[in-house]
Amino acid sequence: MDLGDGTALLTDRYELTMLQAALRSGTADRRAVFEVFARSLPNGRRYGVVAGTGRLLDAIEAFRFEAAELDFLLSNGVVDETTAQWLEKYRFSGNVWGYAEGDCYFPGSPILVVEGTFGEAVLLETLVLSVLNHDSAIASAASRMVQAAQGRPLIEMGSRRTHEHAAVAAARAAHIAGFATTSNLEAGRRYGVPTAGTSAHAFTLLHDSERHAFEAQLASLGADTTLLVDTYDVERAVRTGVELAGPSLGGVRLDSGDLGALARSVREQLDALGATGTRIVVTGDLDEYGIAALAAAPVDGYGVGTALVTGSGAPTASLVYKLVARADRPGEDAPLRPVAKRSPGKPSRGGRKTAVRRFDGHGVARAETITTGEPDPGPHDRVLQVPLVRNGEIVGREPLAAARERHARSVAELPAAAVRLSRGEPAVPTEFVDGGARP
Amino acid sequence: MDLGDGTALLTDRYELTMLQAALRSGTADRRAVFEVFARSLPNGRRYGVVAGTGRLLDAIEAFRFEAAELDFLLSNGVVDETTAQWLEKYRFSGNVWGYAEGDCYFPGSPILVVEGTFGEAVLLETLVLSVLNHDSAIASAASRMVQAAQGRPLIEMGSRRTHEHAAVAAARAAHIAGFATTSNLEAGRRYGVPTAGTSAHAFTLLHDSERHAFEAQLASLGADTTLLVDTYDVERAVRTGVELAGPSLGGVRLDSGDLGALARSVREQLDALGATGTRIVVTGDLDEYGIAALAAAPVDGYGVGTALVTGSGAPTASLVYKLVARADRPGEDAPLRPVAKRSPGKPSRGGRKTAVRRFDGHGVARAETITTGEPDPGPHDRVLQVPLVRNGEIVGREPLAAARERHARSVAELPAAAVRLSRGEPAVPTEFVDGGARP
Structure with missing residues (x-):
């Protein structure tokens, strides 16, 4: 059972069929922004814990279509020759920002932002969610046990x-x-x-x-x-x-x-x-x-x-990966515009978002401010997204101990009610502030 | 992120510390029998589904301690030199029988039997359970969805x-x-x-x-x-x-x-x-x-x-791996005797078991007979354990389609109440028959 190095087939077939159709319609090269967030926390929990980031960075680096992958895709009719040639050259060349591993999160927190062409960013959806949904679910449960x-x-x-x-x-x-x-x-x-x-x-x-x-x-x-x-x-x-x-x-x-x-x-x-x-x-x-x-x-x-x-x-964190902005034409200079679907019961907010955790004078977290504008931290506040991948290069690696220490600090900053085991509201309220679309 | 071929470290540390202590006390070479079973079915379900067998056979074959694994174990003080030398030569040389993949199971069904020396059989505990607990949990849920x-x-x-x-x-x-x-x-x-x-x-x-x-x-x-x-x-x-x-x-x-x-x-x-x-x-x-x-x-x-x-x-099948029989001294000819712990609330039945599914004249399953003796099937009945590994050689491989077809047949044989989604008793009652200890 050779699992090999590659992670490229640890994905859903529709990521590749979408890529192929977008290559054909000329939209695959439109700049796009996807965001990862949870609509709610499971079972009335007070906070979630971001985990898996370090593993995800390794998995993105290993996301390559080699001969074995391409053979499978072609011989099973998953993609055509044009798409296979595109995949052969695939390297994620975009940017990723995210909440630092170990930090706490709340409903709507934009814990990961992936920016690239639609084609290169859509391919990562399944893998990003698999890693973050699993690891965050475990860390979120583990943190409550540690508090207990x-x-x-x-x-x-x-x-x-x-x-x-x-x-x-x-x-x-x-x-x-x-x-x-x-x-x-x-x-x-x-x-x-x-x-x-x-x-x-x-x-x-x-x-x-x-x-x-x-x-x-x-x-x-x-x-x-x-x-x-x-x-x-x-x-x-x-x-x-x-x-x-x-x-x-x-x-x-x-x-x-x-x-x-x-x-x-x-x-x-x-x-x-x-x-x-x-x-x-x-x-x-x-x-x-x-x-x-x-x-x-x-x-x-x-x-x-x-x-x-x-x-x-709560064996999964129920994180989703949503397209929140995209350009109208290919090219780096094309402006991004917010997009969101209108499916009943699953509202999404368009536009690429930043997040700031607001603290009172005693160092206690009081709000999670999410905006489509630039982050606007006060002197006690913390900007929550950090660079993880820049132009395809992994820049967010850190020792596991750093995530562990960060988590201990992040929980200690929450209001006292955060560590209650009973069902309740999120320990920190999420505020959405319309900041206009960023370019 | 190279996961590599090896599966030997996908295990709990205590399997190796037990091996080391048993090597030292001269008990590692005692013949032993471990059994995998579930004490109950989750959430009032009517049946469970055995899955993972094919993956497990591959994983057992890949269970080898190469230089990288031994280096880690020695440098971290997990095992001593004597144990490392034993591990270097490790190949599972025993026998495994199990319910065929896709078959249904019930509380107490001995879905896997591992026989070998204590040392070689105890090492497989964690891996066996990981594979069967995960895959059986998924298959058991999936089967209900298919029925629905x-x-x-x-x-x-x-x-x-x-x-x-x-x-x-x-x-x-x-x-x-x-x-x-x-x-x-x-x-x-x-x-x-x-x-x-x-x-x-x-x-x-x-x-x-x-x-x-x-x-x-x-x-x-x-x-x-x-x-x-x-x-x-x-x-x-x-x-x-x-x-x-x-x-x-x-x-x-x-x-x-x-x-x-x-x-x-x-x-x-x-x-x-x-x-x-x-x-x-x-x-x-x-x-x-x-x-x-x-x-x-x-x-x-x-x-x-x-x-x-x-x-x-029910994200795990709650299967356990229990020592049910072992010899009093090393050697193939030493007779096995049943063993069981007496922990409150977690009763185990000693002795290696066989199982027969009993059918009525209409081909409907009516009982799961589990015995420490030889299986005693009637003309309509089915012996449930099949050989999977014989003297270390994998003999139980089969195409995935065979397991899929077997599952469809196995569910179709159950009483009509089996496919109800409501909570209830297992669709087929488990009968334990004391058959004396087998040699």
């Missing part, structure tokens, strides 16, 4: 509950949102996310007794390891673990039952055994609500699987 | 709402479950799924008028194409479309509004214009319930996006 954990570390361990490559991206997005570690080794290799993990129930069941299993794990991983203690009887397992490892046993993991009550009794037992530094990690179908419910329990860390990789009830 | 569509064709068009590689697998899974086509070109190239797609609102907005856009599309794609008619005014667009293409216009697509009412008025308009053969395709946040609600409307095809790729409320 109130400083306790979170382990991402959902790889087994999602597509094997989505799992790698999910681990990356969770790390941006504040998760400490991941179980996913490829995310460690590819993105440098710290990895974690020690053992499963199968390891205990493999051995002739739980004692044998613990001995084997301690011999291999040292006393600082975390023992899984709920295969048979938790109290007996904790006793055995401390007996074998001594009071410097690193941690114990609880994966089933009433996690709050168990954590309390295990904490008492550990303390009584002198293992006062031994951590208690809990796992087992946790989501942000389950984490919050354990706030008063003596828990030292949470492992989250299914809820993380499925976006905790 | 009552023979009308379905187009899979959800690529933009899920991870870019998950999208390819989703298109494949949907096709197995009966979807006719996909928008995803990579699924066309890699798996031969037929692709479809013509144009989006952006194409209409790009042109100086809807008429210009339709002319461009018809010139490029011919009169048999499908025109998107809801950018401005549906009635005017339909009139323009038939005027330009003639009564042999292939189709029109409605993507917004009250799809049932619109389909009726558009059908009347088309018929009045003599375009009696022009198809009406509807899209726009459809799921199985939305499709069922349009059963009486004059609709000729459905496009499904978000709901398909997110499993329509």
